[in-house]
Amino acid sequence: MNVRRHYISTAALAAVAALGLGTLTACSSDSAAAGGGGTFDVVASFYPMAFLAEQIGGEHVSVTSLTEPGQEPHDLEISARQTARLEESDAALYLKGLQPSVDEAIGQSPVAVKIDAATLTSLEGHGAEADGHEEEHAEDEHAEDEHGHEHAEEEHGHEHEHEDGKDPHVWLDPVKYAEVAEGVGKAFEKADPDHAADYRKNTAALVGRLNDLDEKFETGLADRKNSVFITTHAAFGHLAERYGLTQEAISGLDPESEPSGARVKELQETAKADGVTTVFYETLVSDKTAKTLARDTGLRTDVLDPLEGITDASRGDDYFQVMEANLKALRTALGAK
Secondary structure (H helix, E strand, O other): OOOHHHOOOHHHHHHHHHOOHHHOOOOOOOOHHHOOOOOEEEEEOOHHHHHHHHHHHHHHEEEEEOOOOOOOHHHOOOOHHHHHHHHHOOEEEEOOOOOHHHHHHHHHOOOOEEEEHHHOOOOOOOOOEEOOOHHHHHHOOOOEOOOOOEOOHHHHOOOOOOOOOOOOOHHHOHHHHHHHHHHHHHHHHHHOHHHHHHHHHHHHHHHHHHHHHHHHHHHHOOOOOOOEEEEOOOOOHHHHHHOOOEEEEOOOOOOOOOOOHHHHHHHHHHHHHHOOOEEEEOOOOOOHHHHHHHHHHOOEEEEOOOOOOOOOOOOOOOHHHHHHHHHHHHHHHHOOO
């Protein structure tokens, strides 16, 4: 892991090459992409993409997010005004498979540069449960675990998946997010070559911070009493896989779906068998089910933020602050020393 994190992944290189950036057209003579000396206008699908664009672009970019702060991104519907804004931009940065209406709008848009973050790293298949044993899940998606839990994805109403059934929540794994950052940086360099040196410098700085965050998670979670955590929806599969944890989700990949009675009973049994101490909920969806499960099983509750948006309720003002708050919450829940 420590070797590959400092290099652009093969997927990232292939995706950047496939963007066809050599034939860019400008939507405005004042845009940086047109060589007009203006800003490079980027429309980002939701917070993790907007954060990348801002960090990499710095003073040279103007970033607009299609998802407003506090808005649950999975069910976003694009307005006519947002469609018009998209058509006037120099680039669109999104993560295909997370927001169907965004995928459709960008697919139909004449915007010159379309950067799909899902092509810049590898996505894995995660459902209600995800852990560090990737090979086992790849061999049998419907296999039962040691407690007899079946992980068939259709059973838990998983609607918000990548088109090939993969988990799109890659930004919660600092290593995968760094790979996406590398690809976005390369795309910006080609789209706006006048500022390529700054984009390259900013990308390197961001990747360095993400590598440091990865080290904090790896070290902070290394010595722990248990590895299982329960959360509202299955956003943390990539993070769990990275650090050898097991995620048990109440509602699967769709944060709005209601768990079945069988699923709730299963989670109660899991909590008892694995010494789970905490049921995590998040800031952008209802905490009712999580708190009910915690009450019925005698567990505490805490926030584990999937970082789909920053609000006043967030435990931090940006990606890094909230991720460090997530690490603190996980360390407490898992009994890390």
